Amino acid sequence: MGPGPSDVHPRVLQAMATPLIGHLDPEFLAVMDDVKAMLQQVFRTKNDLTFTVSAPGSAGMETCLVNLLEPGDGALVCVNGVFGGRMADIVERCGAQLARVDAPWGQPIDPAQVKAALQTCAPKLVAVVHAETSTGVLQPLEEIGRLARDAGALFVVDAVTSLGGTDVRVDDWEIDAIYSGTQKCLSAPPGLSPVSFSPRAVKVLENRKTKVQSWFLDMNMVRNYWGAQRAYHHTAPVSSIFALREALRLVLEEGLEARFERHRRNHKLLRNGLEELGFEFVVAPQYRLPMLNAVKIREGLEDAPARRRLLNEYNIEIGAGLGEFAGKVWRIGLMGCSSTENHVNALLAALRKMLSLG
Amino acid sequence: MGPGPSDVHPRVLQAMATPLIGHLDPEFLAVMDDVKAMLQQVFRTKNDLTFTVSAPGSAGMETCLVNLLEPGDGALVCVNGVFGGRMADIVERCGAQLARVDAPWGQPIDPAQVKAALQTCAPKLVAVVHAETSTGVLQPLEEIGRLARDAGALFVVDAVTSLGGTDVRVDDWEIDAIYSGTQKCLSAPPGLSPVSFSPRAVKVLENRKTKVQSWFLDMNMVRNYWGAQRAYHHTAPVSSIFALREALRLVLEEGLEARFERHRRNHKLLRNGLEELGFEFVVAPQYRLPMLNAVKIREGLEDAPARRRLLNEYNIEIGAGLGEFAGKVWRIGLMGCSSTENHVNALLAALRKMLSLG
Numbered sequence: 001m002g003p004g005p006s007d008v009h010p011r012v013l014q015a016m017a018t019p020l021i022g023h024l025d026p027e028f029l030a031v032m033d034d035v036k037a038m039l040q041q042v043f044r045t046k047n048d049l050t051f052t053v054s055a056p057g058s059a060g061m062e063t064c065l066v067n068l069l070e071p072g073d074g075a076l077v078c079v080n081g082v083f084g085g086r087m088a089d090i091v092e093r094c095g096a097q098l099a100r101v102d103a104p105w106g107q108p109i110d111p112a113q114v115k116a117a118l119q120t121c122a123p124k125l126v127a128v129v130h131a132e133t134s135t136g137v138l139q140p141l142e143e144i145g146r147l148a149r150d151a152g153a154l155f156v157v158d159a160v161t162s163l164g165g166t167d168v169r170v171d172d173w174e175i176d177a178i179y180s181g182t183q184k185c186l187s188a189p190p191g192l193s194p195v196s197f198s199p200r201a202v203k204v205l206e207n208r209k210t211k212v213q214s215w216f217l218d219m220n221m222v223r224n225y226w227g228a229q230r231a232y233h234h235t236a237p238v239s240s241i242f243a244l245r246e247a248l249r250l251v252l253e254e255g256l257e258a259r260f261e262r263h264r265r266n267h268k269l270l271r272n273g274l275e276e277l278g279f280e281f282v283v284a285p286q287y288r289l290p291m292l293n294a295v296k297i298r299e300g301l302e303d304a305p306a307r308r309r310l311l312n313e314y315n316i317e318i319g320a321g322l323g324e325f326a327g328k329v330w331r332i333g334l335m336g337c338s339s340t341e342n343h344v345n346a347l348l349a350a351l352r353k354m355l356s357l358g
Numbered sequence: 359m360g361p362g363p364s365d366v367h368p369r370v371l372q373a374m375a376t377p378l379i380g381h382l383d384p385e386f387l388a389v390m391d392d393v394k395a396m397l398q399q400v401f402r403t404k405n406d407l408t409f410t411v412s413a414p415g416s417a418g419m420e421t422c423l424v425n426l427l428e429p430g431d432g433a434l435v436c437v438n439g440v441f442g443g444r445m446a447d448i449v450e451r452c453g454a455q456l457a458r459v460d461a462p463w464g465q466p467i468d469p470a471q472v473k474a475a476l477q478t479c480a481p482k483l484v485a486v487v488h489a490e491t492s493t494g495v496l497q498p499l500e501e502i503g504r505l506a507r508d509a510g511a512l513f514v515v516d517a518v519t520s521l522g523g524t525d526v527r528v529d530d531w532e533i534d535a536i537y538s539g540t541q542k543c544l545s546a547p548p549g550l551s552p553v554s555f556s557p558r559a560v561k562v563l564e565n566r567k568t569k570v571q572s573w574f575l576d577m578n579m580v581r582n583y584w585g586a587q588r589a590y591h592h593t594a595p596v597s598s599i600f601a602l603r604e605a606l607r608l609v610l611e612e613g614l615e616a617r618f619e620r621h622r623r624n625h626k627l628l629r630n631g632l633e634e635l636g637f638e639f640v641v642a643p644q645y646r647l648p649m650l651n652a653v654k655i656r657e658g659l660e661d662a663p664a665r666r667r668l669l670n671e672y673n674i675e676i677g678a679g680l681g682e683f684a685g686k687v688w689r690i691g692l693m694g695c696s697s698t699e700n701h702v703n704a705l706l707a708a709l710r711k712m713l714s715l716g
Binding site: 002004005006007008013014016017018019020021022023024025026054055056057058059061062086089090092093094181183189190191211212213214215216232233234235236237238239240243311317322 | 360362363364365366371372374375376377378379380381382383384412413414415416417419420444447448450451452539541547548549569570571572573574590591592593594595596597598601669675680
């Protein structure tokens with residue numbers, strides 16, 4: 001019940017233990033096709049360039065930025081937490097010109113500020129975090145996406161924590177590059193980063209003047225392995241991709257809408273219980289993530305000792321605060337297989353006991 | 359029996375299926391310490407900065423180069439196959455000045471040429487591939503390492519295919535940065551890259567003037583997660599690290615010397631059998647890798663159809679030739695758990711049948 005990895009279904013664990021086959025074996029290539037087709041459904045996109053980067057979510061973030069940016073390009077990054085800050089850091093490492101729109105931690109980015117910023121710079125891309133895991137904010141995307149499109153910029157979205165837990169509509173929202181992680185609401189083990197690029201973004205990467213600074217993440221090569229050519233690039237993490245396939249099957253068997261509803265339902269249950277226990281949420285109700293609940297640490301509880309007690313006595317992990325929220329905020333995950341009524345009840349009962357209320 | 363992934367022991371598969379725990383859970387931090395200590399033994403090093411990159415071997419290669427090189431630095435790369443060529447490519451993506459020493463595919467690098475090259479350039483590092491997976495060449499390292507050291511350069515080694523299958527002596531050979539993969543002679547699933555940096559290399563990365571161009575691979579941050587600070591950087595691939603721990607335990611239970619001897623023994627068995635069947639090795643006997651046997655495709659066999667028949671009728675995968683060896687050479691792996699007398703016998707019998715000799 002931290003910010004991921006979430007619990008994993010036994011079918012996914014079993015898939016992890018599948019005996020190895022080669023990364024160019026026809027059977028494995030068929031698994032890759034399955035994963036691609038299911039990711040298209042989960043991302044709600046027809047983007048042909050939809051696959052999974054062979055490394056965790058941060059590498060997916062880097063994939064999107066290093067492939068679309070060249071030295072000297074402008075990038076407008078929205079920052080209201082750790083992960084927006086990380087995007088800004090990577091933009092600078094690309095030798096690109098960084099412009100920022102900031103919002104206080106715990107609040108969403110104000111589209112009006114994005115609009116204002118776009119009047120003073122003409123960036124190649126606008127980047128924003130959909131589900132800011134460090135603060136618990138769900139960022140509405142449509143308006144910012146429209147502003148980016150109107151300004152002729154690509155729209156880049158971090159969906160690490162949102163994908164599979166709340167609606168993500170790549171085509172409807174005209175997202176040009178998006179990355180996620182497997183260990184959050186998809187409930188597969190950590191280590192892969194699903195990504196998708198729009199035809200517009202593909203055109204940009206095909207027309208680069210310079211080589212992508214990362215060989216490992218260079219989409220112009222990676223796409224030839226995931227595409228029809230099947231050209232060897234690197235050895236894919238075969239077992240993790242087996243597991244992701246199984247996790248995606250589970251997502252689609254449940255159905256996206258039913259899954260989102262389950263995440264909302266358990267979030268409400270947790271919220272009611274936590275508020276009864278005197279916890280206060282960091283984020284205003286309309287911007288709260290259902291899968292990542294950021295609450296101020298309640299009087300009567302000490303941060304590290306209380307988390308340690310939850311872990312040692314109750315076998316429950318919750319997340320500490322990051323950055324300016326360190327020591328002040330807890331992050332309670334209800335992601336994928338960890339979003340159940342039993343998880344909520346177990347945590348609430350443990351907290352009640354620790355507060356001598358139960 | 360391709361160039362990896364190799365077969366994996368059931369204990370390792372079972373470890374892959376361990377239920378997930380958090381990447382900052384004290385139990386997982388203890389697993390990381392285990393992995394580090396065992397990697398030090400396998401690398402034969404006391405290097406404190408020894409751990410595993412959260413992505414496959416190519417990302418380990420990139421980790422070593424992007425952390426040690428800054429724009430304008432010189433790098434001398436030895437190229438006698440695909441993987442030396444890949445290092446050269448990455449060096450250029452770092453904005454470094456590339457100098458090359460080349461040898462024909464199938465032959466080792468001649469130290470005399472390295473010596474000559476070092477008289478015309480003063481590189482920050484000299485990089486060489488220990489086991490060139492594309493050609494089957496085992497590169498003697500000691501002399502090149504000494505030349506690099508005498509020239510004041512760091513010595514960077516690709517041990518993707520050699521580690522766990524033939525001797526790799528990081529401290530004795532004064533290697534400053536080394537990377538490997540898990541899916542070859544260590545017989546863990548693909549997806550991780552064990553690396554080790556000498557104190558000399560650590561000093562270089564501590565004294566960089568510019569930021570590392572990759573956020574994900576920036577050792578100045580990654581080391582704070584693997585080190586005492588345990589600072590969150592990215593979500594580690596928990597399951598794969600469980601599996602690597604089990605694979606390393608198996609390596610050390612067998613013992614390094616016994617494991618190397620097993621790889622040599624099965625290589626000889628395969629060599630004798632293949633030569634009896636009329637196959638010719640690409641590499642001269644004294645430079646042959648025991649775990650990756652490159653042979654010219656024998657008359658009477660067609661490349662792709664024969665490999666397809668081996669896969670479909672006998673469930674045996676062997677590797678195609680890469681680059682200039684495509685269509686001409688096969689690469690037969692005897693790595694880790696795939697280096698057994700049974701594997702050798704199964705392949706030889708199948709080939710005999712296909713050649714209508716048995």
